[in-house]
Amino acid sequence: MSQATTFKELYHQCNIGSVHSQSDYFSLIRELVRLRNDEGTEWQRYIDQTYALVMDEIITNAGEPVTPVKFGTSGWRGMLGKDLFLRSVSFVTAAILDLYLAVDNEPELAVFLGVSSLGEARKRGCVLGFDNRFGGEILAGAVTEVLRGAGFTVHYAGESTTGVLSAAVLELNAAFSINLTPSHNPLEYGGYKYNAADAGPAAAELTGRITARAREIIAAGSSPLVALDKPVVSPEARNDVHPFDALSTWKQLVRRNKSIHGVNYDDILDRFAGDKEVVVVIDSVHGASRIHIDSLFEGAGSERLVQLRANADPTFNGIAPEPSSVNIAGVIDILALRKESLKVGAIIDPDGDRIRFTDGTTEISMNQFGAMAYHFLHEEKGKRGMVAKTVATSNLANRLAEVFGEETYEPRVGFKEFKPVIGKALVCFEESDGISIIGHTPEKDAYIGLLLALDMVLSRRQNLGDYLAEIEGEFGAYYPDRDGLLVSSQGKELTAALSKLGKYDVGSTIRVGDREQVISQVIAIDGRKMILEDGSWLMIRPSGTEPKVRFYVESRTASGTAALVQAARVMLEEIGLV
Secondary structure (H helix, E strand, O other): OOHHHHHHHHHHHOOOOOOHHHOOHHHHHHHHHHHHHHHOHHHHHHHHHHHHHHHHHHHHOOOOOOOOOOOEOOEEEEEEOOOEOHHHHHHHHHHHHHHHHHOOOOHHHHHHHOOOOHHHHHHHOEEEEEOOOOOHHHHHHHHHHHHHHOOOOEEEEEEOOHHHHHHHHHHHOOOEEEEEOOOOOOOOEEEEEEEOOOOOEOOHHHHHHHHHHHHHHHHHOOOOOOOOOOOOOOHHHOOOOEEOOHHHHHHHHHHHOHHHHOOOHHHHHHHHHHOOOEEEEEEOOOOHHHHOHHHHHOOOOHHHEEEEOOOOOOOHHHOOOOOOOOOOHHHHHHHHHOOOOEEEEEEEOOOOOOEEEEOOOOEEOHHHHHHHHHHHHHHHOOOOOOEEEOOOOOOHHHHHHHHHOOOEEOOOOOHHHHHHHOOOOOEEEEOOOEEEEOOOOOOOOHHHHHHHHHHHHHHHOOOHHHHHHHHHHHHOOOEEEEEEEEOOOOHHHHHHHHHHHHHOOOOOEEEEOOEEEEEEEEEOOOOEEEEEOOOOEEEEEEOOOOOEEEEEEEEOOOOOHHHHHHHHHHHHHHOOOO
16 A cells, blocks of 8 residues: 555544644644554655744644633643644633733732733743754744734744753743743643743642633733734844843842852763763754753763754654653663763753653653752752652652751642742652752753763762662652543542542551552542551552542662552542542
């Protein structure tokens, strides 16, 4: 069968026709990517043809998003063309600007926005960027049109990462940032992140209003801030925006605050350049970090800096583009071939706010690396202060803080929950591979994690796995894991069902493997985390975006995690969710 005939058959199977709303473009793209991988690059032209149809839908869609707009812990995410398109993105931008239009009459908003007047917000303006997703530049054009129409300065970064744009807000003293990214979601997703003047994820007091106002505007089909009949052009083609080198602002922030966090950027690069025993391998998974890595290292040790998946590909070659054990395998393979004795491997997600490490032998997720970063800053750099970690994260950091005589701040899941301790906690991290440190941005940032990892290896002359083993030898070992189950309900109905877990309270016993264990502590700020008498724990919480229950566990033995996962499943069976 010819390629053209195969394409035509797939075209019909995916309902591709004259009506965009009924066409499943991304199922077609996924199949074409599979064919490209199996048979060769000649399939790329059909992928390009399909993406041209997606672009037409993004430009011409005059309807409402298939799924109602909702700003969660990391902004708004949805299907490109079906949920995120020029009209919907313009209306959401208008909903955000309505906050600034209201601040003069509602001064209580100033606390959350970080600006005291509309005039101040217009002058300080917006930092605008996007990741490698298809359509990012034209969607940024829609955002720019609304911002400039309302008199807001636009600092245009182009393609960039979340952590870099956050640093730009601080260094440019901007009023807010907009980053068009769905983070680590699959290829069919688009996204919209909004950070206020503190450069961190927006507070719930703002995201709730944005969600409500966006839905009102979309239902009405108009906003005085949106000129629907005006053609949208790329910000690159405008002369009323301010292009800037976003990574330079990130470097400036790190250098300016080295006395606060102790991470000496230039010294780390100098040491790496002169150290023939250290190799760094970074997998960008085709994401925005691919355009920064060379500049981030400023030519230092270029022969020992290896980049994987550093070409532009909005399909991510068909994989789920997240830091994971499966995706980091390529980094491990390359490190195995290297002769250097000290090895730093990392995989970074598309918008550069998540990172996972390996030394070629030991894989290190943020559960371990966050605790290592805290140990490094506290013990090696001589910094003093608490550690902050989300409630679903390993308790290794808790143990370190206990021994150090420091506090642990343990909020619900979501990086914005760290706002109360920004500037106090030495390290803020979450189990989903996000980290930041004192004196840096209040947003998770893969690059600061990468610098820390390189500093650890250069300073201690040992690989990350050996450093972790040394910490575990002194403070005890912790073995985290996570899983999830699809269920038949979501939202308030799912939350109500999970409330039945209340019967598992302090003093109750549960079977874990072949043992009965007593629950010694319960933390109920985000789902239910049950800490057992031996220090192991399991946590069950609902997904905020899909009919799914997520559970997190941590054992004190390598063999115990599977039993904890099974115990969580049994609990869900007992309350009727499985």
